[in-house]
Amino acid sequence: MTSFISDQDFTTPAHTRAAGPPPYPDFSDISSRPRPRTLPLTVIFLAAVWLVVSAVPFGYIGAGRYDMFWNDAVTGITLAVVTAIRLLKPGVTGFAAVTGGLAGWLLMAPLVLQYGWSASTWNDVALGLLILTCAAIGPEPQPR
Structure with a gap:
């Protein structure tokens, strides 16, 4: 009958016994890998x-x-749900158009709902422009 201790090799150093990849990530080719633009x-x-x-x-x-x-x-x-899906699943298509449509709605909502000239009007217009700009320069979905 053998035990755990008797099955171990204590005479060979651990770094030569280890089979497989090193315990640290290999960053040697990090500049050659494509990175998604998530900003x-x-x-x-x-x-x-x-x-x-x-x-x-x-x-x-x-x-x-x-x-x-x-x-x-x-x-x-x-917008938060759609963007979270786009961040977590970069290959999913169709959500960029939804983001653009929601940004367009934010630009039109003060006129449609008749906000008047208030802080909420400027908030929606500024956020609509920001979101539309970020949606235009955001990452394109990559086919899998």
Whole structure:
């Protein structure tokens, strides 16, 4: 009967016994590997979070403008989910168009919902332009 200790080779150094890749990553070819450009998607995600969070301080509910509150909340949550999918699954296609459509809606919402000239109008227009710009320069989906 053998035990764990008796099956081990203690005379050969560990670095020569190890079979397989080294325990540290090989960074020798890091510059030759293609890297996805995730900065624009990260900016879109942060803008979507700001869109949801900013609905409260702008006081839509206090002014009785539930349509503006729900517009920003639903658009922000949808943008955050779509962008998270694009960040986690880079090969998925079709979500770039959804991002562009939601940014276009943010640009049109003040006119359609008749916000008037308020801070919420400037917030939606600025975020719409930022998201549309980041969606245009963002990574293209790569076929798998």
